[in-house]
Amino acid sequence: MTSGLRERKKAKTRAAIRDAAMRLFTEQGYAATTVEQIAEAAEVSPSTYFRYFPTKEDVVLTDDYDPLIVEAIRNQPASTPVVEAVLQGMRDVFDGFTEEEWISEHRRQALFRVVPELRARQQQQTLDAVDMLAGVIAERLNVPADDAGARALTGALVGVMLAFLYPHNEAGFHADDFDRVRTALISVREHLAPLEP
CATH class of the missing domain: 1.10.10.60 (Homeodomain-like)
Known part of the structure; x- marks a missing residue:
C-alpha cells in the first residue's frame, strides 16, 4: 500500500x-x-x-483544523499585516468547510456546552492553541518564538475571538464574523492607547 x-x-x-x-x-x-x-x-x-x-473525550476534542489554520496563516503574503494574516488564514480554512463538516462542528460545540469534563479539557486545548498561534505570529513578526509581544498579541486575538465568535455562533462562521473581530481589535487598540509611553 x-x-x-x-x-x-x-x-x-x-x-x-x-x-x-x-x-x-x-x-x-x-x-x-x-x-x-x-x-x-x-x-x-x-x-x-x-x-x-x-479516550472517549478525544473523539470530541480532537480536530484537524489547527494545523490547517497555521499553514493558511503562513501562506498569506509576507506584506500582509499579522492580524490580517491570522484572520484571513482562519477565514480561508472555514470557508472551505463542507456542509457535513459544519454539522459535525456544531455538534462538537454543543457537547462542549453541556458536558463538564469536555469543557474542562477544552480550556486546556485553548491554552495549547495560544502556544501554536503565538509560534506562527512570532514567525510572521520575525521575532523569537517566546517573544512577549507576539504572545500578548496572540492573547488579544484569542480573547476577542472567544468573545465574539464561539459562544454565540450557531450557524457557522461567516465573513462578517471575522470583520466583527477586526473591528473589536481596533477598539481594543484604541482603548489601550492611553497606556502607550
Whole structure:
C-alpha cells in the first residue's frame, strides 16, 4: 500500500469513528455512549478506536483544523499585516468547510456546552492553541518564538475571538464574523492607547 493510499484510508477511518460518535452522542447522550458502541457503529474494533483516539473525550476534542489554520496563516503574503494574516488564514480554512463538516462542528460545540469534563479539557486545548498561534505570529513578526509581544498579541486575538465568535455562533462562521473581530481589535487598540509611553 502506498503512503498516500494509507493516509487516505486512515483519514477515512478516523472520520467514520468521529461521525459514528457524534451521531450516538446526539441520539443517546454523551454519558450513555460507550467506546464499544462507537466502535461497533463505525465498524471497527475497540482497539482500532483507541489507535485513533486515546479516550472517549478525544473523539470530541480532537480536530484537524489547527494545523490547517497555521499553514493558511503562513501562506498569506509576507506584506500582509499579522492580524490580517491570522484572520484571513482562519477565514480561508472555514470557508472551505463542507456542509457535513459544519454539522459535525456544531455538534462538537454543543457537547462542549453541556458536558463538564469536555469543557474542562477544552480550556486546556485553548491554552495549547495560544502556544501554536503565538509560534506562527512570532514567525510572521520575525521575532523569537517566546517573544512577549507576539504572545500578548496572540492573547488579544484569542480573547476577542472567544468573545465574539464561539459562544454565540450557531450557524457557522461567516465573513462578517471575522470583520466583527477586526473591528473589536481596533477598539481594543484604541482603548489601550492611553497606556502607550
